[in-house]
Amino acid sequence: MLRGRDLVALADLSKEEILYLLDTAQAMKEVLTRDIKKVPTLRGKTVVNLFFEPSTRTRTSFEIAGKRLSADVLNFSAATSSLTKGETLKDTARNIEAMVVDAVVVRHKASGAVRYLARELEVPVINAGDGAHEHPTQGLLDIFTIREKKGSLEGLKVAIAGDIAHSRVARSDIFGLVKLGAEVTVVGPPTMMPPDIESLGVSVASSVEEVVGEMDVVIMLRIQMERQSSPLFPSLREYSRYFGLNGEMLRAASKDLLIMHPGPVNWGVELSPEVAYHPRNVILDQVTNGVAVRMAVLYALIAG
């Protein structure tokens, strides 16, 4: 059971709460394998996807998760909303709540926007990514995928490579992985590495090549070119050389290394194209598991 009413950040959850969600997701995953991929659990409940920032994968994943549990799911995107008429975030959210809904899934470009709405609204609020703060369901699905393939997180060596400073995925991964006992190493250019990152219980390395040999898992982050006003590294080629993963480096890696990426992949930057067909690439498992994890979160926050 979860103590809180909302899911804003993995930093808020205890190890037991994370394990509860992972175990629930395990059961949910079985539903996805059936011919009739639907259970009546959330019949009569309404979930609103309130996305103030573009997203296809996460929004679709939440939508499918809600529908598999028989909830009614509505999508609200900022481009077509009264935000363009100057309505505030709070007013928009309170209006939607006034239509008597049971949960709101929010994505927003500002870090902290989801926490703010969680305080303002009575209904459960689920964070689908807020700025550079957290993306808790992505963190959960990453951890779920690792646990599914490796059995346990305890003592596992996990590298997270990319723009650590601006990545909400990295933050959720770090909070969750460290709580479950994994040993996390972050890798990225100095311009993308937050000062004092070690205080989160992780170690720092300066290239993927340097650490890949001893890792059980590598999580490659997406370079978000659309978020960078001024470039934080000299060239894509140089970035790829130090912070990407290619077939050459994989020869030095464990045969059981898991290769993960939250998607969408910039092929040739974070991952070289030959990695696309590598047997230890579990990127599509992550996508499937994302639906199971989001079903678990909806169940935990809305059912009962």
Add this chain to the structure above:
Amino acid sequence: MDVPKGYRLKKVLMDPDSMDRTLTRMVHEMLERSRGGEDLAFVGIRRRGDVLAARMAEKMAGAVGTQVPLGALDITLYRDDLSLLDHQPRVGKTEIPFSIEGKRVVLVDDVIFTGRTIRAALDALMDLGRPRSIQLAVLVDRGHRELPIQPDYVGRSVPTSHSENVLVFLREVDGEDRVILVEAEDAQG
């Protein structure tokens, strides 16, 4: 054998021997009524019906000489009382490694009480396919039905009051085989 807090032991309803004999007798009844167990499959409701189903499947396999399909059903996602519970129930995994299409399914649970669990289980099973028939086997029927659902095979019928409870302990889960009747300590009389 742990009597839960707030309850006192009233009666031991089954010991390991009588439980085993009861299960054997139930399996023989099933054989009689299903023409030698053709197309039979066992599906147990978690968390204990699945254990009983496994034991019955083993006895059945011994009697007919072939393996009988066995699965476990978790009905949490089909419950009608989620909004009434203080504690959110943990969702278990449904594991039915065969197609129930055309099968004569024997649904197994430890105790039948209101019948609501069985209603949920029937819905859950129907979502997995179209069995030829579904029969219900329970170790104990303690009465007080709230729905028009009756078991086909009963280990033992035990009239109970609402202040009483029937607890089933199984060695695979609890370390011993036993069925006891307990009564709430604050109950009158």
